[in-house]
Amino acid sequence: MSKLQKILCAALEAKLQGKAHRMPDVGGDILDAFLALSRARSHHPHGPNSITWEALAAWSQMMRRPLPPHHAEIIMALDEVWMRDAARRMGNAASGASAQPMVSDTPLSAGLFDAITGG
Numbered sequence: 001m002s003k004l005q006k007i008l009c010a011a012l013e014a015k016l017q018g019k020a021h022r023m024p025d026v027g028g029d030i031l032d033a034f035l036a037l038s039r040a041r042s043h044h045p046h047g048p049n050s051i052t053w054e055a056l057a058a059w060s061q062m063m064r065r066p067l068p069p070h071h072a073e074i075i076m077a078l079d080e081v082w083m084r085d086a087a088r089r090m091g092n093a094a095s096g097a098s099a100q101p102m103v104s105d106t107p108l109s110a111g112l113f114d115a116i117t118g119g
Helices: 002-014 025-039 051-063 067-091 111-115
Strands: none
Touching: 002 025, 002 067, 025 051, 025 067, 051 067
């Protein structure tokens, strides 16, 4: 693990936990790439999916921003930090945290039920 990777991962982890942090200026391009890929990530019924190497390669090609291999590895390390935080927030059994109930502020009505289930 490179020094830059450690610094960026620690800064992202502090940010996700709501702690005081300072994002280093040197990793701005890497963080921009991670944030762009993170915004476009897919989700499944149990939460978000990891950023794939294919998505990283496609983003790099589409944006015409070549990523050196060590930058790609840092982006994937940032994604691991983000995914651990997402698992913690969702109460994933692997993280050991208790699941928080997902309750809507909107009461369930017959029309809402039909809209959700396609009835």
